[in-house]
Amino acid sequence: MEGRLTTHDEQVEEQRFRIGSVSQLTGVPAETLRVWERRYAVANPARSRSGVRLYSTADVARLTLIKRLVDRGDAIGSVAHLDLGQLRERLHQTGLLEPVPVAHPPCRLMVIGAALGERLRLEGGLPEEVVLERAFESTMAFLAEPLAACPDVLVVEQPTLHLDQLDDLQRLRAHAGGARTLVVYVFSNGATLNRLEALGMTARRAPVSTAELARSCLSLQLGAGLQASLDPELERDPPPRRYSDAELIEIAAASRTRCECPRHLVDLILALAAFERYGAECESRSSENVLLHASLYRSTARARAILEDALARTLSLLARGGCDCDKD
Numbered sequence: 001m002e003g004r005l006t007t008h009d010e011q012v013e014e015q016r017f018r019i020g021s022v023s024q025l026t027g028v029p030a031e032t033l034r035v036w037e038r039r040y041a042v043a044n045p046a047r048s049r050s051g052v053r054l055y056s057t058a059d060v061a062r063l064t065l066i067k068r069l070v071d072r073g074d075a076i077g078s079v080a081h082l083d084l085g086q087l088r089e090r091l092h093q094t095g096l097l098e099p100v101p102v103a104h105p106p107c108r109l110m111v112i113g114a115a116l117g118e119r120l121r122l123e124g125g126l127p128e129e130v131v132l133e134r135a136f137e138s139t140m141a142f143l144a145e146p147l148a149a150c151p152d153v154l155v156v157e158q159p160t161l162h163l164d165q166l167d168d169l170q171r172l173r174a175h176a177g178g179a180r181t182l183v184v185y186v187f188s189n190g191a192t193l194n195r196l197e198a199l200g201m202t203a204r205r206a207p208v209s210t211a212e213l214a215r216s217c218l219s220l221q222l223g224a225g226l227q228a229s230l231d232p233e234l235e236r237d238p239p240p241r242r243y244s245d246a247e248l249i250e251i252a253a254a255s256r257t258r259c260e261c262p263r264h265l266v267d268l269i270l271a272l273a274a275f276e277r278y279g280a281e282c283e284s285r286s287s288e289n290v291l292l293h294a295s296l297y298r299s300t301a302r303a304r305a306i307l308e309d310a311l312a313r314t315l316s317l318l319a320r321g322g323c324d325c326d327k328d
Contacts, residue, residue, distance in 0.1 A: 011174070014055040016046070021219050026063045031297070040080035042066065058084065065091060107221040108149070110176065111135040112142050113157020116184060125210040130217055139168065143175055150177030153217040155310055161188035161203070166195060173201070180220040239305040242312070245270065251315070259318060265311040272304040 023030045036042040043063065045053045055063075065087040069079050079087065107130045111117045117135030126132060133151060136142040154176040158168060161183065173181045181201040193203050204216055243251070248266045255262040276297060 004243050015054060016215075017060060017219060019053045019055070022055045022060055022063065028063060028067050036076060036080065037206050040077055042076070042080040053101060062087060106131045106238060107217050108133050108152045108178075108216055109155060110142075110151040111155045111157070112139055112172065113155075113184070114138070116155065116157040120210065120213075123210055127214050139172060142172065147176065151179045152221045153182060154179045155182045155184060155217070157184050157188045157206075157211070159206075161185040161192055161196070163192050163195060166192070166199065167197070169201060169215045170199065182213075182216055184213075237251075239301055241273065242305070242308040243269070245273070251311070255318075259314075262315050262318070267312060269304055269307050269311065272300050272307065276300045276304060286305055 001121045017025070019033060022028075022151065023033060028036075033043075037044070043055065043059050048054055059327045062084050065084070066076070066079050069087070069090060074090075079090070082090065106128070109130055109132050110125075111120060111132065111134070113135075114137040117137065120126065120132055121135065133149075136145075139156075154173060156172060158165065162277055165170045169183065173179060183196065183201055183203045184206050185203055185273055186206045188203070188205075197201050202216065202220060204212070214241075215234075252266040254256060282328075
């Protein structure tokens with residue numbers, strides 16, 4: 001189970017799932033999946049260029065069977081390294097039947113954008129799991145028409161995407177009944193894309209093939225149930241630590257006596273890092289507790305990263321001879 005970056009052609013051939021979709025399909029909370037991977041190497045998913053976990057269908061199948069064995073009472077450490085065949089054999093030995101695949105309803109799609117809508121109409125090629133219900137030439141046409149039924153996914157073609165357009169996108173999503181929203185753009189910037197993601201919308205840079213569009217929409221549909229109840233930050237990995245414990249202790253020891261700021265910041269960062277580890281290591285089987293600790297874990301990590309930045313700025317200022325806060 002060696003994780004690697006997949007090529008574009010491989011991703012076209014095999015559908016990949018983000019961690020939210022895997023959690024929805026297997027019943028394992030996203031934070032528990034991360035703990036299992038970190039402690040037991042239960043899976044080693046590929047990563048996108050931006051670092052997002054991408055699970056294969058084989059990963060989903062294994063995790064589904066592992067979840068059933070763990071629910072029965074098996075220790076995760078005793079089943080984490082079993083392959084799919086071994087997991088099936090263990091289930092048969094215990095008398096547990098394999099889960100019957102759940103049939104998902106088709107993903108109902110609406111598109112806003114003359115060029116994208118026309119291309120989908122002319123080219124076709126959408127799989128039977130994705131149904132194009134309506135295509136609108138403009139946002140005005142979409143907003144002007146009451147919808148008899150809301151889509152599962154709303155796709156908005158937005159050649160240029162800026163921060164001042166996000167309010168309009170939220171109005172479009174509201175008109176679609178809060179549907180999962182996929183924005184296909186050509187030009188944008190990091191701040192806008194980060195804010196879009198924080199608002200619970202997904203961005204894909206054009207050109208997007210019909211097959212890629214269909215996979216994105218199916219992934220959004222599968223993950224909608226879980227994502228509706230989670231903070232969007234739970235899909236992101238927490239910011240990495242800037243300083244180790246040893247480095248922090250060394251910084252505190254080397255602080256100038258005329259300024260106690262670094263030492264105070266070090267104490268705060270060490271306390272936050274300890275609580276961060278506590279949240280990350282929580283392995284409660286209760287979904288409510290796991291989600292609580294996942295939220296606390298990420299909130300603490302963000303606070304720790306802010307104070308690390310403050311410490312770096314303070315050390316830089318001291319190196320230039322500034323900050324006489326304790327001077328008489």
